[in-house]
Amino acid sequence: MKTKLFNFLSSFVLLFAFGFSVQAQSISGTVTDDNGVPLPGATVLVEGTSNGVSTDFDGNYSINASSGDTLVFSFVGYTTQSVVAGSSATVNVSLQPDNALSEVVVTALGVKRNVKAVGYSITQVDGEELSSNKSTNAINSLQGKVAGVVVTGSAMGAKGSSRVVIRGASSLNGNNQPLYVIDGITINNDNLGAAGMWGGTDYGDGISSINPDDIESVSVLKGGAAAALYGSRASNGVILINTKSGAGAKGIGVEYNTTMQFDILNNSLVDVQTMYGQGRDGVHTTGFANRTFDSWGGKLDGSMKEQFDGVSRPYSYTGDNQDKFYRVGETYTNTISVSTANENSNTRFSATNLDNKDVTPNSSLKRNSFSVNNSNKFGDKISVDVNMKYVLEDQVGNPQMADGPGNSNWPARYFANSLDISTMTGEDGMGALADGTEFGTSENIYLTNPWWSAYKFINSSKKERFIGAVNARYDVTDYLYLRGRLGGDRYSYRKTNSTPYGTRFQPLGSINEQSRNFKQYDADAFIGTDNLQIVDDLSLTAFVGIGTNYQNMEMVSVSGGDFIVPFLINVKNTKNQSTGYNSWEKQIESVYGSAEFGFQDWAYLTVTARNDWFSTLSLKDKESPNNDLYTSASLSLVLSDVIDLGDTVSFLKLRGGYSQVAGGADSPYALSLSYGIYGQGHLGASLGTITGSTIPNSEITPFEKNETEFGFDLRMFDNKLSIDATYYDNETLGDIVGVSASQTSGYGAALANLGNISNKGIELLIKGEIMKTDDFAWNASINYTNNTSKVVATNDAGGNISIGNPRDLETGINVTHIVGEQWGALYGNSYERDSQGRIVHIMQGDIPVPKIGGKKILGFGVAPESIGLGSTFRYKDFNASILVEGKMGGSFYSGTNNWYKVYGLHKDTVPAGGREAGFTPDGVMEDGTVITTSIPMSKQEDYWSQTLNIGEENVGSADYMRLRQLSIGYNLPSSMLEGSFITNASVSLIGRNLLLLSNSSDNVDPESSYAAGNAVGLERAGLPVPRTIGLNINLKF
């Protein structure tokens, strides 16, 4: 089937592109708006006849007409225009907006539709908004801009992955991120390594390699109705990215854009005690085994004290070590693009160089992106679009996260405050001793010297990626078209990791060289009709098609342990070498259709249906189906067109719909148990065992997600105020989950169709034009989301599903799905309290310490509420924009604060009268007596070691409001550019993450979580979110 379908599709596309001859007995042309942007779906009618056609997605039409006929061009929101056909075979028309609604949105399968006909919530963000104030991962620029979309960056600086969740997570432990579609082609967004409980390194995700300067617009299809046509992979919503084309260019247009940005670590949040220095039991410790991570010593008095390296230095606060360790990050982005267009074709080429120096020493990112978009018409019936992107990415020195030995942020945060990190740079400034091995800074060999971690560890990767798509359309008749699409996303990836020779926890070092090749192909063919008048007042826009998505990954690795020649970093220079190989493939095949019925241009009913077949759910002799049929229906009523709503209401649309989406298992080969041979044997014996730690289930079936949504789009006072509101209610049924198993079963989980999650919420977008004069304009917008998630079922016994825990297991915290609760509870050890809520203590030795209470829900990692407040201003040639973004209602576990307390840095560890005066815990003993025992200075650290066991101590609100974006720009007036070859010039000052306006937690930014995965709400010594300031210059020639 695979071959058959591919052959069929490729011949289809070739046929379109080259095969057909052109019929010329007609009038053709392009319908554009006043800016030259093509208008798809505009109606062209020969006056007085029923002979009518509509324009294609590039605004092209072709109609049979005789000389002297009057052609009537109409499009919703534009003034209708009539042209008398002459001898010319080409009639191009530019329609003027009629000052009413004229918005076109890009919807599923790249179809541009008038917003009137869309029966579901769709939000479009202009590419300008992503490129002008850019983030190295373009998708981070959506933060705070789209109601219902939650974007979380990673705590590892410029190269990190982002987590995007639309309308709440719909899977318990599967993928919850949306599908990304670029120019109609789905792309891969897998994380290339992410940090988890045991540390690790984030190598970015698929979307991070998309160049923000190439983005024309981003459409977010939030609900199932919008997504039904992309199939199962769209069950978490779709982010459609359209890249810029050359359309509308006059002659050859050249544009140059340069941005320089500086990342400055925002550690103003860190507020730790600076009174007591290194030591234990209230006194300073000397010698090597001296606990460089304990600030439980005496009062800092400036006396000379011997430190970890045997050198005596003043026993004083040495300042913020993070300040001394990190540097100002720098990012330079330069883009040049060339556009050209003529009657039959347009082309845009762009090249971008991004050069980033990260805040972590020795960490950098370089990215070169090239993009070519070309549209061609062959005669008036065939059009072919080609989009190609080629990205070269080079990452060096990605920081280790969480608990990884080699995480430099851990020591940078936690060294006792009488130690100065700049005394630890060693002989070479990179953390080495004279013999080239690690300059140890802790008795615990796993707490690696931070300079050594940054400079000597190798975590680097190179990625070469090609994304290409061909879209072809053939207008078979004036009412019927055929379209074919072929797209591919492939990358090759090379990664090198090395723990250097001389590292204390691994003295001989190790190295891993890995190569991955990923391929993904999409092919679709469909036949359809646009705006076909079935009868008077009733039009039909419909298509049916078939499609397939195929993915394949191959991974080869070579590892070596124990370098033979010291400091020669080469995998062949190792004593113990091993190899790895893995590969997988999976495919989905689909048949789908959509029909939109339009009544009198004010009522639209759209129905869709799709059937997907999943290779990941296929197995010989399987009884349950490997495919699922799902449907949707949505209705749009433009009431303002039929009812007189008075002068204040300029537009009112009601919309509503119901949709289903089904999905398969993410991973192939999960339906049967398999075995593998590992290692290289042992003394003549081969070693083999079960592979995988999840119990397979041969009867897994597709899950379904059902969603109902209602909304309205209201515009008032000549469109000066608009309100777009949506209510949605969705439920995932039969989610394919790894049901938690006790590890004593031998496995971590068992695969089953048992999950059931619901999300309901509202999305609100209010936009207003507050003031507009010739010189001054002020536009403001508010978007607000409130999503309530609920875990309806986890497994047949209603048990909890644990999806992750922090390294601090003692806290008892697990991110857990609990039936009846919100998605992802932070479930962990609480304080035991008496009836009055006072903390109960027990004696441990001769000090009272808090008693570990039962496990409780301590909070939820996902914030239900989020808000974005934006304003744009223009005064003459100046403009400014501001975006404030906030999240409310979520919680997080702060591992950072936990360890600030254990290590004696947290301000809470200094009682009001100082440690010398003793510390009397607030609470009662088990018998109810109020504690009066004062813990002496020498034993206060034991109290705080006990709080490590109580997760509740460090779980708190993750609420924040931040100044996410701020920019001030100036457009050089054209008078200044006259006579020069520059046609347009602008310059702007930009800033991101400048200020936390409010923050409910101490010492850390609640956004500094380390996981891009589902275990949301865990923070542990991540990189503080940096402030970014920069300058952007744009020149058009």
Add this chain to the structure above:
Amino acid sequence: MKKILLTFFALSLVLSSCEFGEGFEEMNIDPNKASQLDVSNKFASAILKTSGGRYENWRASLIYQSTMIQHLSSTAGYWSGDKYFRSDQYANALWDRYYPDVIKEIEDIRAQLTSEGNSGSEMGMLRILRVFAFTRLTDIYGDIPYSEAGQGYINGILKPKYDAQQDIYMDMLKELEAAVAQIGASTTMGSSDLIFQGNTTKWKAWGNSMMLRLAMRLTKADSATAKAWAEKAVAAGTMTSNDHIAMVQHTDGPAGINKNGHGEVWQADGNARMSKTFMDWMSDDPRLTVLAQRTSDGSTAVADLIGMPNGSDGNSIPDNSIYASLNDDLKGVDVPMVFHSYAEVRLLKAEMAFRGWSVPGDAKTHYEAGVKAAMQMLGSIYPKTAAITDAQVADYLAAKPYDAAKGWEMISEQYWAATLLNEYESFNNWRRTGYPTLTPVNYDGNVTGGTIPRRLIYPVSEQNTNGDNYGAAVARQGADNFTTRIWWDK
């Protein structure tokens, strides 16, 4: 309209001629994996994993047990057993590795052998290995999943019940008896038998020796049962020489699995010292210079071999390099991992005789043979270690003759000395006998009230994933802490 309908009709014909999902069944079979393996491949893997990786040998064997039993000591704060700190990860390490690796693999092999109708040597050998693995778990944690463990795939048991330790012991003893009985003269698992290389006689001897070990474990809890099974084991034939030692030979790579897990720890962690308790006891022992060396310069002069007190830290001991640490000769990644030594067998027989139970030979004979085996096995296990001569043994025994008045104490102390680097067994026997008499440390922040722990705690994950069964076990056994005594220790 007609044209459209015709077109769509034609299209639907085209679509219906397509067969969707064809070839998907083949596509969803992992091309890099097998659907089943020969049992010998699995057996070798299970043995190596029982010997274990760096992870659990570091945490369970060394960080906790070796220091609690005062073989070793450390000033490093994370050596939690030295000062009776709570570290969930370290305390859970054996559980975290054994159930998902060892137990799962052993149960998988057992199911395969059963389905292949194997009731001979291979099944017998596997059952002995299975008992050995479960012994390690139950002796550390007490009541554990046993009868239902490792069967997530085989029987769909996701939440195995915890069996009472008494029931586990009774079943394990029966298992050993049955296992030995089904082992024949040969086996098809020659090269994959990484313990005895297919020597079924040695397997039988190990099976019976383990029966003796498990039987003696019960002297406190159920003396009559202990006696009955110990006598049965002796009658059936236990190990007869150091050639019978149950141990796994390791190599220096290439992968971690090939290496001795302790050896990997020594490569990575230089924070362990010999405990003062152990070094003081060893002061007149020929093993002293073989087992220890001064950390700073490797000297093995007797005067340089000082043990470091348990419960020390960087404040009390700024320079710990003056103390002895384990001799480099024992630290290789290519040295064998001992599961069960012949010396232990003779010392337990000595104890049987001391108790007046039926065993051929008297306590003194067994004691002396046990001491001799313990001393001389070092040279045969560790290739770089100089052999202790018969004369040295004789001198030692002459200077420290068996004294029936304190026979049990002497036997148990020798057992403690013989089980250095078999910390599981050392900790077990100390809890059972109370010998040697160890002085606990009482360091700030300890969680045992200054007493030596009697068990390690269950993983927190069990409360989440197997809460009911976990709760039942805690209700039966006592609070899930470091001081609760397991059944045979009560």
